[in-house]
Amino acid sequence: MKFIxxxxxxxxxxxxxxxxxxxxxxxxxxxxxxxxxxxMTKFKPLRYLxxxxxxxxRGTPLMLQLFVVFYVPGMLFDNPIFSQFANGRFVAxxxxxxxxxxxxxxxxxxxxxxSISKGQYEACAVLGMTKGQTFFxxxxxxxxxxxxxxxxxxxxxxxxxxxxxxxxxxIDIVFAAETILSLKALIWPLFYAxxxxxxxxxxxxxxxxxxxxxxxxxxx
Amino acid sequence: xxxxxVKGIKKSFGSTNVLKGIDxxxxxxxxxxxxxxxxxxxxxxxxxxxxxxxxxEGTISVNGEVLYDGVAESSAKKKLKNDDKRLRKQRLHFxxxxxNFNLFPHKSVMGNLMLAPVLQAKSELSFMxxxxxxxxxxxxxxxxxxxxxxxxxxxxxxxxxxxxxLSGGQQQRVAIARALVMNPDILCFDEPTxxxxxxxxxxxxxxxxxLKDSSTTMIVVTHEMEFARDVAxxxxxxxxxxxxxxxxxxxxxxxxxxxxTKAFLASRKNAAAIQEDKxx
Numbered sequence: 001m002k003f004i005x006x007x008x009x010x011x012x013x014x015x016x017x018x019x020x021x022x023x024x025x026x027x028x029x030x031x032x033x034x035x036x037x038x039x040m041t042k043f044k045p046l047r048y049l050x051x052x053x054x055x056x057x058r059g060t061p062l063m064l065q066l067f068v069v070f071y072v073p074g075m076l077f078d079n080p081i082f083s084q085f086a087n088g089r090f091v092a093x094x095x096x097x098x099x100x101x102x103x104x105x106x107x108x109x110x111x112x113x114x115s116i117s118k119g120q121y122e123a124c125a126v127l128g129m130t131k132g133q134t135f136f137x138x139x140x141x142x143x144x145x146x147x148x149x150x151x152x153x154x155x156x157x158x159x160x161x162x163x164x165x166x167x168x169x170x171i172d173i174v175f176a177a178e179t180i181l182s183l184k185a186l187i188w189p190l191f192y193a194x195x196x197x198x199x200x201x202x203x204x205x206x207x208x209x210x211x212x213x214x215x216x217x218x219x220x
Numbered sequence: 221x222x223x224x225x226v227k228g229i230k231k232s233f234g235s236t237n238v239l240k241g242i243d244x245x246x247x248x249x250x251x252x253x254x255x256x257x258x259x260x261x262x263x264x265x266x267x268x269x270x271x272x273x274x275x276x277e278g279t280i281s282v283n284g285e286v287l288y289d290g291v292a293e294s295s296a297k298k299k300l301k302n303d304d305k306r307l308r309k310q311r312l313h314f315x316x317x318x319x320n321f322n323l324f325p326h327k328s329v330m331g332n333l334m335l336a337p338v339l340q341a342k343s344e345l346s347f348m349x350x351x352x353x354x355x356x357x358x359x360x361x362x363x364x365x366x367x368x369x370x371x372x373x374x375x376x377x378x379x380x381x382x383x384x385x386l387s388g389g390q391q392q393r394v395a396i397a398r399a400l401v402m403n404p405d406i407l408c409f410d411e412p413t414x415x416x417x418x419x420x421x422x423x424x425x426x427x428x429x430x431l432k433d434s435s436t437t438m439i440v441v442t443h444e445m446e447f448a449r450d451v452a453x454x455x456x457x458x459x460x461x462x463x464x465x466x467x468x469x470x471x472x473x474x475x476x477x478x479x480x481t482k483a484f485l486a487s488r489k490n491a492a493a494i495q496e497d498k499x500x
Binding site for chain 2: 145
């Protein structure tokens, strides 16, 4: 098997990896904010429920969660929804990733929101701003700046975690490399796959550095 | 008619009675200085006026309209603190300048001044109108007002700076301008110079003095005795949650009646003397 053939096969899998990564971010970033509100609400039942949920998701392996999302609907309701359409496995993986990462993000948001001083809220209050205006125009912009470093950490981990999706047979780049290993007895494509992750994360690191620089126009 | 009338304000946190019945009134254009040692309830009183805290008892009236009635409030169906719309409207009668400025660090000086008025104007518009708001006359008017206010506090050349680029005194002047832009009936200051280096207090006090000359109604909680004596029309000395003594600056500083006031003023004088004796 030639280098170019391996590259093409890996690129095919890498497309899935990238898609899983991007879609997870698109859904998990806003969902994380919602979960964060849940875990900070004054309404106690909802707060405890949300915190218990975050505890379970953060306290169990992502790999198990992938199995649960993919298999449990079929076991419980006799309705294996994720095996009934073409991209079912991918969607199942996406659901598991979104839930898992939203929970991690929610804690990062919470840390960011709680680090904003009470004085900022009071300044908004005496200026007659609504709670929504206060949050979206004063609190959130400051939170974004503060959470860029922990967020970039988590997002770089997400790139690598997508490789777990292969446990429910989503054909990502590692799955593709493993296939070559078992069919052609070639080990090097697996290491080659590592280079894809490395370059992708290198680009992300540059991007986050750029964002941090962009946001450094003010200090707290 | 008094612009502000405060009657029988009581407030406790848990079992600590912080305010034990405060009465005073304020005429339009008057300046009241509130002095007293820490823990006497000065700041809590100011926070009650701005509805950052809610008094347990007592009434607050502005221009003859009762804004808050502690007793009625305790039995009201919808309490003020849960009625966001009413609360926001009532808070706008008062402006508050904080001890530690509380500027919005992510906004430029103009951004700080314009945020609240722009949001307020936008909230009355339809979705499409909001889109074009920055081209409207209303926006231009808010901008003009902000620029004029900035000129008043002498910071027009800093309009595009961020708070982190300003000195403490400049930040506090921006905070004063931010409060003024909302056209409050009464402007309150919570120890506006306490967080500043001594050499920076002058510029802030100068701004407050100029506001008095343009008949802004103000309540100033302060530790600056000289300033209170110079600027205030009335001085209130608070101790342990009550008004121990009130009157003109000449009465309170010149011939205090209460023993506690005398002791407080004497201790202040000593402190000032010690500071002046300090070798440079």
